[in-house]
Amino acid sequence: MSQSRAKKTLKFLIPLGLFVVLVGFLGYGLTTDPRKVPSPLIGKSIPDFTLPTLADPDRQVTQEALKGTVSLVNVWASWCPSCRAEHRMLMGIAQEGIDDLQIVGLNWKDERPQAQDMLRLFGNPYVVNLFDPDNQVGLDFGVYGAPETFVIDRHGIIRYKHIGPVDAEVWEQTLRPLVQQLKAQS
Amino acid sequence: MSLRLFALPAALLAGLLVAGTCGAFTLEEYTFEDPARQQDFRELIGEIRCLVCQNESLAASQADLAQDLRNEIYRLMQEGRPRDEVIDYLVSRYGDFVLYEPPLRLNTLPLWLGPILLAIVGVVLLRRAIAQKRPLADEALSPEEQARLEALLARQQDHPDQDPRT
Numbered sequence: 001m002s003q004s005r006a007k008k009t010l011k012f013l014i015p016l017g018l019f020v021v022l023v024g025f026l027g028y029g030l031t032t033d034p035r036k037v038p039s040p041l042i043g044k045s046i047p048d049f050t051l052p053t054l055a056d057p058d059r060q061v062t063q064e065a066l067k068g069t070v071s072l073v074n075v076w077a078s079w080c081p082s083c084r085a086e087h088r089m090l091m092g093i094a095q096e097g098i099d100d101l102q103i104v105g106l107n108w109k110d111e112r113p114q115a116q117d118m119l120r121l122f123g124n125p126y127v128v129n130l131f132d133p134d135n136q137v138g139l140d141f142g143v144y145g146a147p148e149t150f151v152i153d154r155h156g157i158i159r160y161k162h163i164g165p166v167d168a169e170v171w172e173q174t175l176r177p178l179v180q181q182l183k184a185q186s
Numbered sequence: 187m188s189l190r191l192f193a194l195p196a197a198l199l200a201g202l203l204v205a206g207t208c209g210a211f212t213l214e215e216y217t218f219e220d221p222a223r224q225q226d227f228r229e230l231i232g233e234i235r236c237l238v239c240q241n242e243s244l245a246a247s248q249a250d251l252a253q254d255l256r257n258e259i260y261r262l263m264q265e266g267r268p269r270d271e272v273i274d275y276l277v278s279r280y281g282d283f284v285l286y287e288p289p290l291r292l293n294t295l296p297l298w299l300g301p302i303l304l305a306i307v308g309v310v311l312l313r314r315a316i317a318q319k320r321p322l323a324d325e326a327l328s329p330e331e332q333a334r335l336e337a338l339l340a341r342q343q344d345h346p347d348q349d350p351r352t
Contacts, residue, residue, distance in 0.1 A: 037237060040281040109250065135254045142279040144237035144251055 039142050039161040046156045047140035054107050054115055054129035061130055066104060066152050070182045072175070073150040074126070074166075075106045075138065078114040080146040086165035087122050093171060094125035100154075100183050105129035108138050108146050151175060153182045216260045227263055231256055234276060235284050243286065 046063050053059045066073065074090060076083040094103055105126035107115045110133060119129075132138050141150065151160040160178055162170060218224040228245065234255070236247035244252050244259070255276070262272045276284050288294045327335065341348075 034240060037281055037283045040278060135251075139254065139258060139279065142281070144280065 036163045037144070039158070041142055041158050042161065044158055046152060046158055047137070049130075049137040049140065051130040051132055051137055054105070054112065054119075054131040057112075057131070061128060063156060065128060067154065067156045069154055070101050070179055071150075071152040072101070072103045072179075073106055073141075073152060074103060075108045075141070075143050075146050075148040075150075077108050077110040077146045078118040079110065082165045083147045084118070084122070086147055086167065087118075087125070089166050089168065089171060090125040091123050093166075098179070101179055102127045106138065106141070106143070107131050107133075108143060109133060109135050149175070151178055151182070153185065216256070218263070223263060226269055227260065230263075230269060230272065231259060233286050234259075235286055237280060237284065 046066055048063050050060050050062050053061055072093070076087075078084075090103060103125050105128070107129050110131075112131065112133075115129075115131075119126075130137065135143070145163070147165050149162040149166050150158055151162075153159050159182060160175075162175065166175065216224075216227060218227060231244040234244045236242045236244055236249050236252040236255070238249035238251045239247050242249075242252070244256055259272055259276075262275060267275075273285070282288055288297060290298055
């Protein structure tokens, strides 16, 4: 008698258990953003590149510019509203003047006059801007939208990729601690 | 002479075709001398996901990035790179997510084997449920019931017009 009751309880508990597991998976799915695709480049060396700068078409910059100091590589374009939104944040970071940190721009699929206008209007937080109108280098970095921000250590290893605009929360809670940590490493 | 007659309409037609493709992309932009390569290219862009419009393949997407990637795949294939190499090239930059069909690896094993396992569990449960029901159908009548049944049948035979239950 009690055995059949135990069996009945079990029959009731198994579907309930499965349901809870399913809810767990679906609930987890709700907390992740499917637009944010993890980059396979994390932990890898930056790709080799040679690109002209935004300011001067005759000046070429290579991957060496991203070595020797911690870098934020910010992918941006003048046509991208979120980039404009995050611009002020980047200006703030640049004005802090953190030692051993440079902000490098990758001006992506943009046009030179418009991009230069934007910097003239809103200020220039970048030590240098790479001009990549044809998505040559963007492709090697696995860029699929703007803005994106890469954190690169002084050996040129990609440590982190932030997809979407950098706001105060992202900077204070994720990027700043990571930058501090990378600066501490020799 | 006839060739010259033909040249003007052909040029006009070509002009119209070029004008028609402005803005919208068509696969005709990507031509290969080898029809097999052409087929490979078409298949490949159907299997690569566009990261901007995530439910579209490169073959379907009008996104700007999809156009860049199509161009890049075309360039690599024109260089004669084999299909696997082109796929590796994309995966190394954008990750497994660019593939509609995930690769078979340890962490994707549940994805590949899960449905098969679920189907097996379903069949086992179904068979068990059917097996449990069978004894009901085979249940034999008790001697009293058997006697009553025979009496009823006998009555039915004697008086076919009468309802045996009365």
